[in-house]
Amino acid sequence: MLNGEQIGGRKRSSFYYDIWNIKYLSKFKWDDLTEEIAYKSAIREQKLALEISAAKRERDFYLSKVDQSRKLSSIEERMKKKQKVQEESGMNSELPVSHKKVIRQFPQKKPVAVDTSQGKPRLSKDVLAGVSIA
Template sequence: MLSEEPKTAETAKLKKNKAKKMKKDKKEKKKLKETSVSNVEEEADEQQDEGYMKSDDGLDETDKEAAEVEEEKREENSVPSDKKKKKKKAKLLKEAAEADNRGVCYLSRVPPHMDHVKLRQLLSQYGEILRIYLTPSTHPTPVKGKRPRPSKVQEQEFSEGWVEFARKGIAKRVANMLNGEQIGGRKRSTFYYDLWNIKYLSKFKWDDLTEELAYKSAIREQKLALEISAARRERDFYLAKVDQSRAQSAIEERLKKKQKVQQESGTENSELPVSQKKVIRQVPQKKPVAVETSQSKPRLSKDLLAGIFAGS
């Protein structure tokens, strides 16, 4: 029994030492965590301070552009609605005035192998050109002395065209100066010896041309729709007639088959014996009984009638 008491005291001391070590370890871990968090916060603060210390000159071009766009948006938002409306009206009036100052020339004939790029190169030396429109020709004009090569792709040819100049005076001057004159340019070009057929259209605007084109396209669509509807009607009529003919032919075939069957059945009945032939029975009907009126109604005697009429 004495030997057991010192053992229990030693175990108790060991347990106390372990508990003290555990407490120390926990305290050290807490201190380490706190120091690490503080270091991280200090680094973040330093980075922010460095970012704030940067000057605007150190920004990239994209950042500057984005900043300018944001400033413009803020200014626009800050401007009241009345000022915005006034600015829009001013812009529209400017555009309308510019449109009124423009002039349009008409080309009644476009030489072969000439497109809008070459036409712009030739006419841009006389003045500023805004828009060009060339109508493609449905029937290309063949060039004499040259055969079409199947290997090469055929160029698009145009029948007429319109050219819009920035100013009316330039358009008038170009039309008066070039009409009936030789196109010229490089001698190697195919339209070197062709003549200009150009005319200035007074009081004609580009919107009129677009309206005319839209009107023509609408008419073309209407014609196509009418043709398609007529073709559909013809197709439906033809299919209906085909169905009728098939039905009639089927009926005729059925009637022919019935006639054949009846003929065959008639010949078979004639060949059969009397016992096997069909017998049609006729049941005689009784006549209706006529009711005599003399028995139903009483009559006066002849003597009474003679006495009555004789006295009259």
């Protein structure tokens, strides 16, 4: 008795099972396969482009914040140097009015006291008289 792979010599090919599967697919066309591959690759490219653009936005935001921080620190350094020069020359050492922190106080209104006795609806005595307890 012969082994299953030796029958007819057809199963010796490494593509035998692939060909067999393709051979019995009904209404299958090669264009369907290539179209699906192209569609998947297009989706992959779109996702990759989205990730890259998001990473670029994050990078640009971070770099803008770094530049802003550098600008603010250089302004503070200049203000400290200017203050130091003013102290050495004996001038007023207070910061200019534009750099002082302004604390604003707003007048508060007192809450209106709610009279609880008038706020609750009450049943009239006529309605209560009409209710009989059984």
